Every structure is written in structure tokens, then in C-alpha cells.
Amino acid sequence: MREYSFPVCGEAWPVHVPETTEDLYEFRTWVIEHQNQTVAVDTESKGLKILCGDPGYVRLVQFGTATEAWNIPIELGAPFLTNAKWALEALTSIVGHNWHGFDALALSAALKLDYDMLCRKAQDTMMYAKLIDPRSKHEGGIGAGLKPLSDHYIDPTAADTQGDLTAVFRSLGLTKATGFAQIDLWHPTYQSYAGGDVILTSRLLPALQAEHKRLSVRTALVPFEHEIGRICGHMSLTGMAHDRPYTEGLSAQLAQDAEKFSAVVARYGVEKIGAPKQIAQALIGMGEALTERTASGALKVDKAVLEFLSSDDRPDGKPANPLAAAIIKARRATKWRQAYAERFLENEDIHGRIHPNIQTMAARTYRMSVTDPAVQTLPSGDWTIRRSLMADEGQRIISTDFDGVELRVLAAVAGVRKMKEAITSGEDLHGTTAELIFGPDYTKAQRKIAKTINFGVVYGGGAGTISRQAGISITEAQSAVAAYHRAYPEIKRFGNRLQCEAFADEMVIRSVTGRRLPLDRDRTYAATNYGVQSPARDCLGQALLEADRRGLTQYLRLAVHDELIASAPEAQVREIAQEIKECMNFDLMGVPITASPDIAGQSWGSLYMKDTSGTYSPETLIEYDPYFAAHPNEAHTLAEA
Numbered sequence: 059m060r061e062y063s064f065p066v067c068g069e070a071w072p073v074h075v076p077e078t079t080e081d082l083y084e085f086r087t088w089v090i091e092h093q094n095q096t097v098a099v100d101t102e103s104k105g106l107k108i109l110c111g112d113p114g115y116v117r118l119v120q121f122g123t124a125t126e127a128w129n130i131p132i133e134l135g136a137p138f139l140t141n142a143k144w145a146l147e148a149l150t151s152i153v154g155h156n157w158h159g160f161d162a163l164a165l166s167a168a169l170k171l172d173y174d175m176l177c178r179k180a181q182d183t184m185m186y187a188k189l190i191d192p193r194s195k196h197e198g199g200i201g202a203g204l205k206p207l208s209d210h211y212i213d214p215t216a217a218d219t220q221g222d223l224t225a226v227f228r229s230l231g232l233t234k235a236t237g238f239a240q241i242d243l244w245h246p247t248y249q250s251y252a253g254g255d256v257i258l259t260s261r262l263l264p265a266l267q268a269e270h271k272r273l274s275v276r277t278a279l280v281p282f283e284h285e286i287g288r289i290c291g292h293m294s295l296t297g298m299a300h301d302r303p304y305t306e307g308l309s310a311q312l313a314q315d316a317e318k319f320s321a322v323v324a325r326y327g328v329e330k331i332g333a334p335k336q337i338a339q340a341l342i343g344m345g346e347a348l349t350e351r352t353a354s355g356a357l358k359v360d361k362a363v364l365e366f367l368s369s370d371d372r373p374d375g376k377p378a379n380p381l382a383a384a385i386i387k388a389r390r391a392t393k394w395r396q397a398y399a400e401r402f403l404e405n406e407d408i409h410g411r412i413h414p415n416i417q418t419m420a421a422r423t424y425r426m427s428v429t430d431p432a433v434q435t436l437p438s439g440d441w442t443i444r445r446s447l448m449a450d451e452g453q454r455i456i457s458t459d460f461d462g463v464e465l466r467v468l469a470a471v472a473g474v475r476k477m478k479e480a481i482t483s484g485e486d487l488h489g490t491t492a493e494l495i496f497g498p499d500y501t502k503a504q505r506k507i508a509k510t511i512n513f514g515v516v517y518g519g520g521a522g523t524i525s526r527q528a529g530i531s532i533t534e535a536q537s538a539v540a541a542y543h544r545a546y547p548e549i550k551r552f553g554n555r556l557q558c559e560a561f562a563d564e565m566v567i568r569s570v571t572g573r574r575l576p577l578d579r580d581r582t583y584a585a586t587n588y589g590v591q592s593p594a595r596d597c598l599g600q601a602l603l604e605a606d607r608r609g610l611t612q613y614l615r616l617a618v619h620d621e622l623i624a625s626a627p628e629a630q631v632r633e634i635a636q637e638i639k640e641c642m643n644f645d646l647m648g649v650p651i652t653a654s655p656d657i658a659g660q661s662w663g664s665l666y667m668k669d670t671s672g673t674y675s676p677e678t679l680i681e682y683d684p685y686f687a688a689h690p691n692e693a694h695t696l697a698e699a
Contacts, residue, residue, distance in 0.1 A: 059084065062246055064127065064254035066208075066216045066261070073127045073253030075244075079137045085128055089121070089145045096151040096181070096263065098122045098256035101161045101168075102248075104239035106430070108164040109294065111408035116168040117243065121145060122256030129252050131243055132168075143169045150179060153263045155204045155255070157182040158287030159417060163294060173295060177288040183207070183259055185283045186266040188419045189275050193576055197422060208258045211265040216258065223251045276572030283419065286599045289606050290416035290426070293614050297413035298625070299448040301661070305402050308442060312395035319388035326381045331388045334359045340381055341367065361386070362526055373529035390437075398443045401431035412447060416617055423591040424573060426598070426617055434618045445663030445682055449625040454685060455658035456613075456635045457665050458642055460597065460620040462487065463651060464516045467594045470649035471570050472552035472586075476545065478649055488512060494545035495538055511542050515549060518587035549586065556585035570647070571596045594620065597644075597651055604641040610634065623662065628685075631657055659685035673697055 059081045063070040076082050089097075102118040114133060119142040121128045132139040146152075146165065154161045157180050166173040184202050193199025200210050208216055226247050227237030241248050270280075320331060326344075328336045338348055338357040346367060350358040366372065367382035405412055412431065420427030428434040436443050449455045460466075465487055469477040480490040492500040492508035500508070510528040514520075519527075525535035543550050556567045560577040567575045567585055569592040577585055598620060605611060605622070613634055616623035622642070626634040635655040642653035658664040664683040669675045679686040679693040686693040 060244060060249070062129075062249040062253060064250050064257055066254070066257060067213045071125055071127070071253075071257055073129060073249060075129045075131060075249055076138065082137060082141045085130065085141060085145070088128060089148055092123065093148055094150050095123070096153055096260075097149050098259040098263075099146065099149075099152045099154050099157075099161065099165075099180075100252070100255045100259065101164045102238065102252050103164055103168075105235065107405065108160065109167055109297065109407060109413040111167075113168055116164050117238075118252050119146075119165070119169075120252050120256045121149075122253065122260055124257060124260040127253030127256045129249055133243065139169060143171060146171060146176065151181075152176075152179055153181045153183060153259055155182070155259045155262070156184045156202075158185075158284070158291050159294075159415060163291055166295060173291060174288065177284070177291065180284075181263060181280075182284060182287065183262045183266055185287065185419065186263070186270065186280065188424070189279055189283065190266065190269055190273060190574065191576060192419060192422045192424055192574075194422075198578065199422075199576065204255060204258055204262070207262055207266075211269070212258060212261045216254075220251060222247050273574065275574065279572060282599065282603075285606070286418050286602055289602045289611055289614070290418050290617060292611050293616060294413050294415050296612075296615065297407070297411040298615050298662075299450055300402060300406050300410055300412045301446055301448055302403065302406060302410060305399050305446045308446065309395055309399035309403065312391045312399060315391035316388055316395065319384045319391065322384040323381065323388055326384075328381070328385070331385050331392070337381075337385060341379065344379065344381060346379060366526065366529075394437070394443060398431060398436065399446070402446050405430055414616060421591075423575065423588050423595060425591060425595045428616065428618060433616065439666065441663035441666035441678075441682075443663070444666060445661045447662045448684075449660045449662075453625045453627050454631045454660060455662050455665065456624040456626055456631060456638060456655055457658065457662075458622050458624070458635065458638045458653050458655040460594075460642060461652045461654055463594050463597055463620050464590055465512055466649050466651055467597065467646065468516055468549065468586075468590045470647040471589060471593055472548045473647075474546050474548045481649055491542065491545070495541040507538055508542075511539060514539075515542070516587060516590050518584045520583075552589065553583070553586035556589050557582045560585060569593050569596075593646070597642075597646065598622075600644065601642040601653075604644075605638060608637060608641065610637060610641065613638075659683035661685075 060075040060077050062073040062075065064073055076085055100120040101116050103116045108115060117131065117133045119130045119132055130138055130142040132142050158177060162173060162176040162180065165171050165176055187200070187202055187207050191199045195201035195206060200206055205218065205220060224234055226245065227234060227241065230241065232240055323331055326340045328340050330336065334356060337359045341348060341359065348357045348359065350363065352358055364382040364386050367379040368386055370378050372378070402412055407413065414428045414433050415430045417427045417429060466481055468474065469481055476494065477487065480487050488505055488509040491512055492505040495508055496504045507528045507530060510524050514524045521532055521535040521539055524539065525532045528535065560567045560582065565577050565579060567577055567589060569575055569589060571593055573592050575588045575592055577588065598617060601622065602617065605614060613624040613626050614622060615625050622638060624634065624638060635657055639653050639655045644651050656665055659679065661683045664679055664686065667675055667678040667682065674697040676693040676697045679696070680690050
């Protein structure tokens with residue numbers, strides 16, 4: 059038996075590491091003694107690609123209490139793996155940090171354990187922590203990492219073994235990316251770090267539970283989040299099929315595009331597409347009037363400015379600026395290749411699948427995020443990247459998206475009478491808003507302004523943002539916003555009420571579902587946005603729970619924004635699409651929350667293969683999607699429909 063230690067709260071606590079099969083008997087005795095207690099569990103893997111398909115990717119499985127830890131080195135062979143697996147099945151209650159999003163997935167993949175079993179007997183301290191404060195450290199929160207939480211709730215002087223381990227990696231000529239795979243199994247800092255994680259997690263759980271009680275965190279949110287984490291974990295485990303030859307070709311094409319458009323940019327005297335000062339000088343030299351400035355006083359040449367200048371239909375009547383257009387295209391090709399195509403290729407497992415990780419409580423409003431690869435940031439109107447991700451052979455993609463969920467939630471939580479009436483009667487909400495602002499003879503352009511204001515209010519945009527997005531003057535935007543609030547006075551009252559609540563409760567507002575939403579003192583106007591975005595996210599969570607109750611989790615692949623992506627056999631695809639739709643249709647405070655399913659071909663990208671008129675392009679569907687290539691008549695039928 060190898061013995062190490064981890065120091066916390068002024069004492070060094072033992073970390074036991076079995077070295078021989080005889081040592082495992084002592085571990086089994088310890089597990090039996092603690093079988094009905096809550097035991098912390100953690101893993102150490104060779105990196106973050108835990109679903110790569112390599113059964114030897116996990117090196118250690120750690121078990122512990124507040125006073126000791128056991129590190130089981132499963133890379134030593136079958137007896138160690140078998141005993142770790144036995145312990146996980148025998149223990150009745152466990153706790154982990156980021157359990158649903160990492161360790162349960164790693165253990166399910168490496169030890170072939172039932173993922174549902176691992177989740178249903180576990181509590182996740184990261185989820186507990188985020189229900190107290192969802193903000194990251196740079197946003198003013200405590201942060202969700204085990205170290206900052208332990209500093210805050212347990213012992214600010216506890217050893218920073220992770221920092222020590224990083225230093226060890228450097229001393230060995232390793233990086234953080236390669237160190238966890240290559241460091242010697244018996245290195246004392248590595249073993250102390252591993253054991254310390256479970257000791258800290260054991261201590262963290264009761265501290266967070268006490269904080270929940272002190273702050274009156276809604277009790278029902280804990281099991282709600284654990285179930286959402288479990289369901290989303292299933293999606294990550296399953297993953298999506300990846301068309302590697304297509305992605306390799308796409309990556310090469312994007313590299314050529316980046317080189318071509320960067321050369322165009324260089325002809326205008328801009329050496330780097332990421333040099334704002336050079337870009338501003340070149341645009342001014344071309345006769346463009348740049349008026350907006352950054353916080354530091356520099357002229358703004360961000361995406362919004364460049365898109366305005368490169369538009370074929372500029373409100374100022376000028377022609378599209380070729381430099382602005384080339385910069386956008388060069389940046390897009392570079393980003394798409396690095397962030398998407400290459401990430402897909404890097405993250406493909408040995409079976410040719412991609413396993414995006416769904417972070418179920420990512421934003422400060424608890425909105426979900428998808429990473430590795432970050433498919434929630436894919437360009438909304440383009441199919442070429444999504445074409446890489448596929449349904450399995452003989453299956454088709456289903457996309458079911460909430461219908462304007464943010465505005466429906468706004469109408470519900472703020473009690474906006476005219477908005478609720480329009481939604482309930484099935485009217486065009488943007489048209490209703492335009493009529494209330496501009497009168498019954500509103501124009502198409504005025505409807506666009508109304509739509510911009512509707513979403514601007516939800517996302518916290520002011521008159522300046524609305525002016526830029528709608529292509530109108532600040533004065534016109536301010537006038538339209540004032541008319542909007544006269545039409546829907548409940549919205550401003552809702553925001554004011556939330557701000558008053560925040561000042562009375564340490565700058566925290568509570569959503570209608572009981573979530574704590576910290577508000578920044580210099581951004582109190584964001585109260586309306588938070589008060590809408592958080593319940594909208596809970597609508598998606600409720601839909602996931604209902605889908606799981608109906609046995610549909612096996613078909614789900616991704617939760618992206620307000621959309622569920624599924625994959626189903628051709629013979630059942632319409633039936634399953636209808637069932638998912640029913641899971642996403644319910645009543646929220648008298649407002650109907652509805653969803654609409656779309657059935658694609660075999661590729662996710664086929665949902666976006668439309669021409670400039672907004673209708674599906676049969677030629678593109680047939681050329682790029684395997685399902686429509688085999689069923690060309692359906693491609694034409696879809697376009698006609």
C-alpha cells in the first residue's frame with residue numbers, strides 16, 4: 059500500500075493507494091464500512107476527451123470522506139478496475155463535483171457501468187454551487203471550480219495541489235494537456251491532488267447544503283437539475299455520427315477561402331484581419347464615416363459595423379464596401395475552420411462519432427451551452443458546418459424548436475395583457491407590436507423595427523443597439539421604444555419591480571421558478587433579460603424531463619438554445635417528431651408554450667439547405683444529403699411544400 063496525504067484545515071489527511079491485489083482487501087473492507095454513507099467519488103483521466111473510445115483513458119478512480127481518500131489505480135489491470143466497479147455499484151450514496159458532465163460519463167465509458175445508476179445515486183456539488191451563484195469568477199461570482207469553492211466554504215489556506223501539479227508538469231517538460239496522461243502514476247503530487255479532490259468534495263457538500271438552507275434556495279431545483287444533467291449526459295454518451303471525409307474537404311476549402319480573402323484585405327493596406335486600427339484607417343481612406351467608439355476611445359470596426367458597411371442594401375444608400383466584405387469572409391473562413399471543422403476532426407472517437415458536452419448550467423441565467431465542439435455557436439443560417447454531423451444509418455434528423463419562447467415567457471412572467479391576447483389568438487406578434495407602435499397601416503420596414511424592439515427588450519438591448527440593427531436613427535429608435543412601452547406598460551413595471559427586489563436582497567432577483575439571479579449594480583437594466591431568459595431555459599428543462607418520462611431520451615442528440623435535436627429510424631420519424639413536439643407544448647401562467655418539429659434528411663445540415671428565397675433547394679439536398687440522394691422525389695416535395 060502506498061501512503062500519501064492531503065493537507066486541509068491544519069491537518070494532513072491520509073490518501074491510500076493500493077499497489078497489489080492484496081491491498082484491495084483493505085479497500086473492500088473500507089467500502090463495506092461506508093456503504094450506507096455518502097462517499098465522494100472522482101476520476102483522473104488522461105485528458106478531457108473521456109468519450110474518445112479508449113477504455114484505458116481513465117487512470118484513477120478516487121473514493122473518499124472528509125478525513126481520508128482511496129485512489130484506485132485502475133490502469134494497473136483488471137483486479138483494480140473490477141474493485142472500483144464493485145465499489146461504485148455497492149455504495150448507496152455518492153457525491154461528485156461536475157459529476158453528470160464529466161466523471162459519471164468517464165466511468166460509464168471506461169468501466170462499462172450503467173450511467174443512470176451512477177447518476178441516480180449521486181449528488182453533484184457543482185450543481186449545488188451554481189444554484190447559489192451561477193456567475194463565473196470573472197463575472198463577480200465565486201466560480202464553479204472545486205478549488206475556488208473550497209477556498210470560499212472550507213479552507214482558504216488549503217493546498218493548491220492543482221497549481222503544484224501544473225508546476226510539476228512544466229518541470230517534466232509536459233503541458234497541462236499532456237501532463238495528466240504522462241505523469242508517473244506514483245508521483246506524490248499527482249496522488250495527493252487526486253485524493254484531495256474527494257476529501258474536499260466530501261466537505262463541500264454539507265457546506266453547500268447549509269448555504270441553500272440559509273438563502274432559501276428552492277428545494278425542488280436540486281433534483282430538477284440533477285435529472286436534466288442525467289438526460290443531457292445520455293446525449294453526450296450517444297453522440298452523433300461524423301462524416302469525416304466531408305469535414306476534411308470542408309476544412310481544406312475553408313483554408314483556401316481564408317487565404318483568398320486575406321489577400322484581398324491586404325490589397326487595401328490591412329496586414330492583419332484582426333488589426334482594428336489598420337482596418338479603421340483603411341475604411342476612412344475609402345470614404346467611410348466611422349462614428350462609434352469602443353470604451354477605450356478607439357473607432358469601432360466590430361462585426362456589426364462591418365456587416366452594415368458590407369450590406370448590399372445599406373440605409374445610407376452607399377454601395378457595399380469591398381474591404382468590409384472581404385474582412386468578414388476571411389474571418390469567417392478562419393473561425394469556421396479552427397472552431398468547427400478542425401474541432402470535429404480532433405474530437406471524433408474511434409467509432410467515428412462526435413460527443414458534444416452539454417453544460418446544463420453554463421450561463422448566469424442557467425442557459426445551457428454545448429462545448430467540444432461548441433455547436434451552439436454554429437452560424438444560424440448556414441448548412442455547411444452542420445452537414446458534418448449525421449443521423450445513424452437508416453435514421454433521419456428531427457429538429458424541434460420552441461416558437462418564439464422568449465416573447466411568450468415575457469408575456470407570461472410580466473403579465474403583458476395585449477401580448478398574451480395576441481399569442482393566445484394566434485396573431486403575428488411582431489405585426490401586433492408594429493400596429494400598436496405605428497398604426498394599422500404599418501409597413502414591412504416598420505414590422506422589422508417592431509421585431510427588433512421585441513427581441514431588444516428581451517435581450518437587454520437599448521435604443522443604440524436597436525438603431526443599428528434596424529437601420530434607423532437614434533431619435534427614431536428612442537421614439538419607437540417609448541411607443542412600445544406605452545403599448546406594453548407591464549414590461550417596464552416588471553423590470554422596475556425586479557430591480558427593486560434586487561436592491562432589497564443583496565442585488566439578487568428571483569425568477570418565477572425560484573432561481574437566484576445575481577444582478578450587477580451597473581447593469582440593473584438586465585433584470586428583465588434575466589427574468590425572461592432563465593424561465594425560458596426552464597421550459598427546455600421541463601421538455602427534457604417530459605421527453606425522458608415518455609422514453610424518448612434514446613432518440614435525443616443535442617439541446618441547442620431553444621431546440622432539441624433528435625435522430626430516429628425512418629419508419630418512426632414522424633411519430634417521434636410528434637411526441638417530442640407534445641413534450642415541448644404546455645401552458646405557462648396562461649400563455650401557451652408551443653414548438654414546431656422539422657424532419658430533415660440524414661444530415662443536420664439538410665435543415666438549412668435553402669436558397670435565397672427561403673425555400674429548400676432540391677439540388678443542394680440531393681447533392682449533399684445521403685437520404686435525399688436516395689430519395690430525390692422527397693427533396694422536390696419538401697421544396698414545394
